[in-house]
Amino acid sequence: MLKLKPKNIILLLLYAIPNTVLSFGIIYIINNVLAGNESFLKDYMAIVFLSFIGYTYLLNIIFQKGLNKYAFNLLYRNEKNLFDQILKAPLGIIEKYGTQRFYTAMEDLRVFSNLPYTVTHTISSLLMLILGIVYMFTLSTISAGIVLALILMVAVCYFIVMNSMSKQVSTLRKFNEYYYKYVDDLIMGFKELKLSAVKRQNIMKKFLEPNRDKSEKLDFKINYVFLSINMISQYGLYAVIAAVLFGLPALGFLQREDVIAYVVVILFISGPINNLVNLQQVYTRFMVANKRIKTFMKDFQNDDQEVVALNNKDHQFLSIEFKNMGFEYGNDVENSFELGPIDLSIRKGEVIFIVGGNGSGKSTFINVLTGLYKPSTGNVIINNDANLTIKDDLQDSMTSIFTNNHIFSNNYDDYTVENNSEYKKLLETMQLDNVVTDDKEESARRKFSKGQSKRMSMIFALLEKKPILILDEWAADQDPHFRKYFYEDLIPRLREEGKTIIAVTHDDAYFHCADRIIKFDYGKIVKDVSVIDNREELAENLWA
Numbered sequence: 090m091l092k093l094k095p096k097n098i099i100l101l102l103l104y105a106i107p108n109t110v111l112s113f114g115i116i117y118i119i120n121n122v123l124a125g126n127e128s129f130l131k132d133y134m135a136i137v138f139l140s141f142i143g144y145t146y147l148l149n150i151i152f153q154k155g156l157n158k159y160a161f162n163l164l165y166r167n168e169k170n171l172f173d174q175i176l177k178a179p180l181g182i183i184e185k186y187g188t189q190r191f192y193t194a195m196e197d198l199r200v201f202s203n204l205p206y207t208v209t210h211t212i213s214s215l216l217m218l219i220l221g222i223v224y225m226f227t228l229s230t231i232s233a234g235i236v237l238a239l240i241l242m243v244a245v246c247y248f249i250v251m252n253s254m255s256k257q258v259s260t261l262r263k264f265n266e267y268y269y270k271y272v273d274d275l276i277m278g279f280k281e282l283k284l285s286a287v288k289r290q291n292i293m294k295k296f297l298e299p300n301r302d303k304s305e306k307l308d309f310k311i312n313y314v315f316l317s318i319n320m321i322s323q324y325g326l327y328a329v330i331a332a333v334l335f336g337l338p339a340l341g342f343l344q345r346e347d348v349i350a351y352v353v354v355i356l357f358i359s360g361p362i363n364n365l366v367n368l369q370q371v372y373t374r375f376m377v378a379n380k381r382i383k384t385f386m387k388d389f390q391n392d393d394q395e396v397v398a399l400n401n402k403d404h405q406f407l408s409i410e411f412k413n414m415g416f417e418y419g420n421d422v423e424n425s426f427e428l429g430p431i432d433l434s435i436r437k438g439e440v441i442f443i444v445g446g447n448g449s450g451k452s453t454f455i456n457v458l459t460g461l462y463k464p465s466t467g468n469v470i471i472n473n474d475a476n477l478t479i480k481d482d483l484q485d486s487m488t489s490i491f492t493n494n495h496i497f498s499n500n501y502d503d504y505t506v507e508n509n510s511e512y513k514k515l516l517e518t519m520q521l522d523n524v525v526t527d528d529k530e531e532s533a534r535r536k537f538s539k540g541q542s543k544r545m546s547m548i549f550a551l552l553e554k555k556p557i558l559i560l561d562e563w564a565a566d567q568d569p570h571f572r573k574y575f576y577e578d579l580i581p582r583l584r585e586e587g588k589t590i591i592a593v594t595h596d597d598a599y600f601h602c603a604d605r606i607i608k609f610d611y612g613k614i615v616k617d618v619s620v621i622d623n624r625e626e627l628a629e630n631l632w633a
């Protein structure tokens with residue numbers, strides 16, 4: 090996340106050391122002027138004093154600009170990395186952890202982007218503190234030792250309290266993760282919630298309110314502790330000043346003339362001390378954010394090498410063969426679903442319907458076929474070449490429309506719909522030409538009915554010109570007229586064009602439109618029927 094390079098450390102020191110020396114110069118002049126030191130009462134000292142102030146101001150302006158640039162770069166670079174990490178993550182990981190992890194990771198990144206400021210403040214404050222204490226030692230060793238011991242006592246208290254807060258900050262984050270889940274449900278299930286008073290009541294009273302109430306209490310507690318610590322730092326400082334004003338001179342440890350110098354130094358270093366105290370709570374948040382970002386990165390790590398170049402640009406597809414292939418969901422739920430073992434081969438140009446009861450494994454198989462899930466056992470051979478893999482050599486030859494199709498808000502493909510005659514023809518083919526009347530991108534991505542959106546997805550899929558078309562219950566949302574047209578006109582036309590079509594379907598009235606019907610049951614292929622040879626079996630109902 091944040092790697093301090095030697096160059097950064099040098100820049101930081103180039104700022105922090107002169108800044109501390111100049112700031113200390115300012116106290117030194119104040120002290121000597123207050124003590125009536127002759128050589129500091131000369132006229133030119135005013136110019137020296139103002140120059141010191143001017144230099145520190147300039148130094149801070151220049152450094153803060155650079156620091157800001159660095160911090161924003163860190164934040165935005167990491168936002169891009171996070172997006173990229175999710176893009177590369179396997180589907181199983183996204184399904185396992187859910188989207189809310191992404192949002193909390195974004196929040197953590199925002200926290201983390203303050204780290205450069207914090208590091209700078211810490212170093213400057215520490216240097217100021219050290220210099221102030223050294224100055225006190227030059228005046229009186231015993232008094233400086235006592236003041237230092239008092240400051241250390243307060244610091245130890247901070248550390249103890251802060252460390253005890255780290256767990257609570259982490260729990261607060263967990264509450265927020267759940268909160269985002271409810272927000273997800275609220276947005277995704279808005280219509281269901283609007284219809285059901287019970288659901289509305291329950292999500293509010295049983296889930297959201299308890300979560301927010303507990304969160305509020307914890308948030309308050311954490312902030313109250315942080316606030317109290319700040320107060321202790323402020324009032325503790327008054328106690329140290331009281332010791333300097335009354336205790337140390339009375340005990341004979343500090344000369345009266347040095348008392349002013351001590352008080353000025355303590356007041357001057359009170360800023361850096363407060364900074365350090367405040368930084369403690371920020372560091373606690375950093376530690377939590379850092380741990381969570383690391384866990385996020387680990388959870389979303391992708392061991393597979395990303396396909397940098399598309400190996401199969403010419404989209405050659407001849408066959409795919411599954412040999413003894415098995416897949417198992419990698420979660421620890423008991424009786425988790427097992428697909429396979431599957432022995433199956435699919436050849437170029439075939440139209441295959443995948444059928445089977447609910448939960449029989451059709452969509453799971455589609456996810457393996459498209460390379461979204463990696464088989465746990467067995468082999469997959471592409472184009473009779475054992476060196477080829479789905480992910481590297483076949484994925485880019487496939488286009489798929491999943492059950493919950495998504496129309497992207499932008500065109501992420503290489504084609505454009507504007508001035509595209511093929512697009513216009515496809516609008517007519519899919520009977521959408523009365524709905525989408527121009528060739529603008531935004532018109533193609535407007536709000537559609539479910540059936541229309543599936544047709545639009547089909548247009549986008551066909552414009553990709555991939556040899557393999559995979560459909561998961563595509564026709565389920567189509568009206569009877571269009572469904573018939575899809576099975577009896579469109580599929581034969583696509584077959585003629587040489588496309589390989591693999592479609593999950595429950596439409597038994599159109600089973601005759603396929604070349605092969607593959608039936609799944611409990612994760613296994615129980616029938617693999619050639620339509621031409623087995624019209625009778627089809628008539629007897631494949632569901633039997």
Ligand SMILES: Nc1ncnc2c1ncn2[C@@H]1O[C@H](COP(=O)(O)OP(=O)(O)OP(=O)(O)O)[C@@H](O)[C@H]1O
Nearest residue numbers: 184418420426445446447448449450451452453454
């Ligand atoms: N991400 C997942 N993690 C664990 N189990 C899953 C996951 N997705 C699906 N399953 C389980 O795998 C089994 C097969 O599901 P799948 O979605 O492949 O069935 P399907 O044949 O497509 O059903 P349908 O006709 O209802 O769409 C089911 O028992 C389901 O509970």
